[in-house]
Amino acid sequence: MKEFQLKSRSEDETREIAAILSTLFHAGEMIVLDGELGAGKTQFAKGFANALGCVDNVTSPTFSIANFYKTREWEILHVDLYRVETPEEYEALGLEDYFPRVVTLVEWGSKFPGYLDPSLAVSFARERGGDSRVLTITCANDAIGKSIERIMPRLTLFLSC
Numbered sequence: 670m671k672e673f674q675l676k677s678r679s680e681d682e683t684r685e686i687a688a689i690l691s692t693l694f695h696a697g698e699m700i701v702l703d704g705e706l707g708a709g710k711t712q713f714a715k716g717f718a719n720a721l722g723c724v725d726n727v728t729s730p731t732f733s734i735a736n737f738y739k740t741r742e743w744e745i746l747h748v749d750l751y752r753v754e755t756p757e758e759y760e761a762l763g764l765e766d767y768f769p770r771v772v773t774l775v776e777w778g779s780k781f782p783g784y785l786d787p788s789l790a791v792s793f794a795r796e797r798g799g800d801s802r803v804l805t806i807t808c809a810n811d812a813i814g815k816s817i818e819r820i821m822p823r824l825t826l827f828l829s830c
């Protein structure tokens with residue numbers, strides 16, 4: 670499985686999709702989140718972190734650029750590249766040093782192609798007005814594709830046809 674689409678009809682559904690996907694990840698892995706302002710990237714991060722036992726209020730790291738959240742097993746590094754203007758500025762943040770021991774979620778993660786090495790990409794598209802979002806999920810390798818096939822029964826409800 671390389672790419673598939675899910676439909677979320679509310680912020681709760683986006684958090685639920687993230688919670689289901691969160692069971693597949695381990696320290697050292699990364700998800701990039703893309704889509705326009707207000708598309709739902711932070712809601713996804715919130716659902717992901719809370720499902721893994723994070724009790725903090727997950728908020729947008731637009732101004733802090735990066736936040737850490739403790740989960741039951743490892744920390745989540747939640748990054749937002751919206752205000753990072755150049756690849757040099759990104760590199761100067763030194764975030765890569767943390768990648769091996771955290772799961773990293775990066776909003777606006779496709780901004781500097783080639784600088785990140787995600788296992789999964791989630792791209793959010795708003796449908797005309799309203800609360801619906803189409804999530805296009807792209808697996809970067811066979812391993813994550815196979816893991817997703819395993820949990821697909823839990824995602825069937827959200828499959829977009």
Ligand SMILES: Nc1ncnc2c1ncn2[C@@H]1O[C@H](COP(=O)(O)OP(=O)(O)OP(=O)(O)O)[C@@H](O)[C@H]1O
Pocket residue numbers: 677678679680681682683704705706707708709710711712713729731751776799800801802
């Ligand atoms: N299906 C949906 N999924 C996610 N959020 C939704 C949905 N429907 C409505 N919303 C609303 O859209 C907004 C999404 O905000 P969020 O902060 O997650 O966006 P974002 O993609 O992180 O934006 P930014 O690029 O500014 O960081 C919230 O106000 C949320 O309530």
Ligand SMILES: [Mg+2]
Pocket residue numbers: 710711729730749776
């Ligand atoms: Mg955000």
